[in-house]
Amino acid sequence: MTSPDVPPSFKLAYVPGVTPDKWVRIWRERLPRVPIELVQVAPGEAAGTAREGRADAVLLRLPTDRTGLHAIPLYTETTVAVVPKDHLVAAADEVSIEDLTEDVVLHPLDDTLGWEQLPGRPAIERPATTADAIQLVAAGVGVLVVPQSLARLHHRRDLTYRPLTDAPQSRVALSWPEEETTDLMEQFIGIVRGRTVNSTRGRPQPEPAKKKKPPARKPVPARGKRGKPRRSR
Numbered sequence: 001m002t003s004p005d006v007p008p009s010f011k012l013a014y015v016p017g018v019t020p021d022k023w024v025r026i027w028r029e030r031l032p033r034v035p036i037e038l039v040q041v042a043p044g045e046a047a048g049t050a051r052e053g054r055a056d057a058v059l060l061r062l063p064t065d066r067t068g069l070h071a072i073p074l075y076t077e078t079t080v081a082v083v084p085k086d087h088l089v090a091a092a093d094e095v096s097i098e099d100l101t102e103d104v105v106l107h108p109l110d111d112t113l114g115w116e117q118l119p120g121r122p123a124i125e126r127p128a129t130t131a132d133a134i135q136l137v138a139a140g141v142g143v144l145v146v147p148q149s150l151a152r153l154h155h156r157r158d159l160t161y162r163p164l165t166d167a168p169q170s171r172v173a174l175s176w177p178e179e180e181t182t183d184l185m186e187q188f189i190g191i192v193r194g195r196t197v198n199s200t201r202g203r204p205q206p207e208p209a210k211k212k213k214p215p216a217r218k219p220v221p222a223r224g225k226r227g228k229p230r231r232s233r
Contacts, residue, residue, distance in 0.1 A: 010184050011037045013055035015046050016130070017149035018172055020059055026191050034184065042129075043110045050175050057176040057188060061112040061147070071175040074192060077147035079113065079169050080161040082137055082154075089143070094163040104142030106133040113145065113168045130154065 010027070014020050020038065027036050041049050046060035051068050062073065081100060083089045089099060097119040105120030108127040123142055127133040133144045134154040147170040151161040174192055176185055 008184060009035045009037060010057075010188065011039065011055045012057055012059070012188070013039050013041045013046065013049045014059040015041060015043045015061055017147060017153045018059045018061075019149075023188070023191050027188065030191070030197055031184075031187065043112050047175065050177060053177065056182070056185060057174060060173060060175055062171040062173050063114045064112065066175070068178050069175045070178055070181070071173045072189065072192070073171045073173045075172055077149055077170045077172065079145060079164045079167040080148045080151050081164045082134065082144040082146060082151050082159055082161045084137065084140060085158055085160050087143070089162055090160050092162060094165050096166050097164065100143060100145075100164075106136055106142045106144045108133040108144075111146075112170050113147075115168060119145070119167070134159070 012020060012024070024036055024038065027034075039055065041055075041058065043061060046058050047064050047066065047069060049055050050058040050060075059074075061077075062071065081089055081095055089095050092099070100120040103120045104123050105118060106123050106127055107115070107118055108130050110129050120143070123136075127136060130144070130146060130150055131154060134156065136142060137144050138156055138158055145164055145167055148161070148163075174189065
């Protein structure tokens, strides 16, 4: 909770590859007096960052441990295979898992695709991070399957990527602690869901009650000097 003496602010964490720029811009337009702070976190730390209150909200990838957290899925990412430019896969517009059968498929420790069974041949060791795996792909050690945003984030001139049609997909979600949804959190939810500035928490506002006009007063007949009504002539 924020002390009454401390100006309100909003801290948003996000995992690599996710770009919150559009939502942050809208926030700053709508709430110019409330600073928004961005902090990038590792995929394995994202849920804990929200759960432990180290950020008001976090943009993370599903599947993940959602214990104690709300999560609103925002969009689903295309899964791609990252390969050297001279790889056979590079000649196709899209590929399937079967096309990677003879390849060593790297499986970094920060992978979030939730494989039931990994494609291709396993590597001797798992790279610690996606960035490390990209270096191994460039060295000709194997190929890598990741959400497209991560392939773009780690782009190299000697590598390319192709959509993988039958691979698991990652969903980007907005997550925050279950125990409290603050007014600022509601504001950010509205922004990512595309609500207009005039809407409140996505619910239509009732029209203001119309004031009833007072009943018309009957004219009072004029009275004479003694208080009696004058007779018309």
